[in-house]
Amino acid sequence: MPCQAIFRSVERNLDFTSLCLDYYKRHTLIDEYSVPIMPIEHPSIWVVPSDIPERVVLNPISRRQAGRLRAGRHVSSSERTTTQSCRRCGQSGHNTRKCSNTSLINEGPSKVVPQEYHRICSICHSVRHNKQTCPDKDSTVE
DSSP states (O other), X not given: OOHHHHHHHHHTTOOGGGGSOGGGSHHHHXXXXXXXXXXXXXXXXXXXXXXXXXXXXXXXXXXXXXXXXXXXXXXXXXXOOOOOBOTTTOOBSSOSXXXXXXXXXXXXXXXXXOOOOOXXXXXXXXXXXXXXXXXXXXXXXX
């Protein structure tokens, strides 16, 4: 029973135990455990029919449930949490779609150019190719 209902019944001088189910009352608990509990005898004393020891009990047949498995991963307290940040204005807490910065909305999405990996040739030290594709490769071999 919720605490509020008990407080209301006490305020109105009602017997709050009459509002409670018998299942939750003390006398039900005492009645349930009044029957003596007999311990199990030692297995050497058991009377077992002759066909029972010959039976083989196998594990139940289980099937994998359909669908994608859920990641059963619990995030530990030592892991760092990542915060959302907007590409348009650089503030944290929202993304570009929910950006409310009016000065940047009319400009459209910012053009973030990923930093490319520049190949540097070890022969001529030029950018844009490596030593396998170097045009000066043949001249250095001779």
